[in-house]
Amino acid sequence: MNPEKTLTTLRDELRKFAQERDWQPFHTPKNLAMALIVEAAELVEHFQWLSPEQSASLDEKTQEEVAQELADIQIYLARLADVLGVDLMEAAYRKLAINAAKYPVETARGSAAKYRPNRL
């Protein structure tokens, strides 16, 4: 990964992208959340009829399409975080600490049903 390309630089690029096109009025949190879930569904669509095993060994064409869907989600996520004034990386690390406390290693091993709602 290019060390100069980070979530911070992506955020700035997206801000400029929206400004240059006068698209800020459309970028309300409500609208961006909708756009984000639409992109998430385009990702899900690639996997809907695949077995779990098939989903782990995509052909080259699907792999590239899926990578572009992941990119779209990252883009809307970074843009929405910016509009809301949320530091995405800080929030992610903070959530990770919460999850680590919630699912201690010793008790969370394997498939215990009580941990089903979450796996990260």
Place this chain on the structure above:
Amino acid sequence: MNPEKTLTTLRDELRKFAQERDWQPFHTPKNLAMALIVEAAELVEHFQWLSPEQSASLDEKTQEEVAQELADIQIYLARLADVLGVDLMEAAYRKLAINAAKYPVETARGSAAKYRPNRL
């Protein structure tokens, strides 16, 4: 943003998190895509009855809840990209270049209906 916390370090943390709990078998792309859209919907839920204007000025409690939803999405997105072998930041920048070519500044200004499907 802490310069030492990046998508790369987050990816590594998540990989370790899953390994320590023996959760890799659950982390198929199919399952992770489902988990990601579930988190995206929890984000959408916060905005569903708000006007676009209200969605842009959240109270403190909702702001924190929304930040945690954004974090969850980022976490699943980074984990899914890792499982698929996709470099998320590289993919995002590549997609940004595609979008810039697709929506040139001169013609994309404002609300032209033909640009409606996408706003980033």
Place this chain on the structure above:
Amino acid sequence: MNPEKTLTTLRDELRKFAQERDWQPFHTPKNLAMALIVEAAELVEHFQWLSPEQSASLDEKTQEEVAQELADIQIYLARLADVLGVDLMEAAYRKLAINAAKYPVETARGSAAKYRPNRL
């Protein structure tokens, strides 16, 4: 509405449709739930950049596209209910009674914040 076309006849048509094409193996509840949310997102996509007011006065072309998305959701919903052995209409009426008890008319009027999570 044609009195002979009901959720029951739709269910039977879909069952036959799947059988004739040998598609039952793909119609696991997991897969059908994914297909259903993908259709729901295609619906959301039509509204993502519209104001709430615009969403209530669609042009003819969008209206027809939206009607087809609603149809897709109804189709997957009826098929999934059948595969799971759920009587959709019975479940809907049962849920309606639960909601009526949860949101009594006298206290639920207007926009009380405590009723925000649900509006039906």
Place this chain on the structure above:
Amino acid sequence: MNPEKTLTTLRDELRKFAQERDWQPFHTPKNLAMALIVEAAELVEHFQWLSPEQSASLDEKTQEEVAQELADIQIYLARLADVLGVDLMEAAYRKLAINAAKYPVETARGSAAKYRPNRL
């Protein structure tokens, strides 16, 4: 299924439900589409860590929860169709005819990759 409980009577019940609570202002198509996808995600959540086989043999508690999620989706779908002036059953049957023409029995059998985007 009770022959007197149909999508038409459900639509009328929901209309009354919203009127009695003064909730119509919240029931814009944009908002209802968001609510619908949130319910669809609550359905998906039940299946996210299950294998396709497990998703087809739910325990009694999960079966009841899933039935209620299906009900919620049906409720929002019927309400949204009403607000948009769409006859849901007529639209579903019309879409079914389109799909039958698109996926003829002879060529659609089994898992042909070209039919992957849709399975109904």
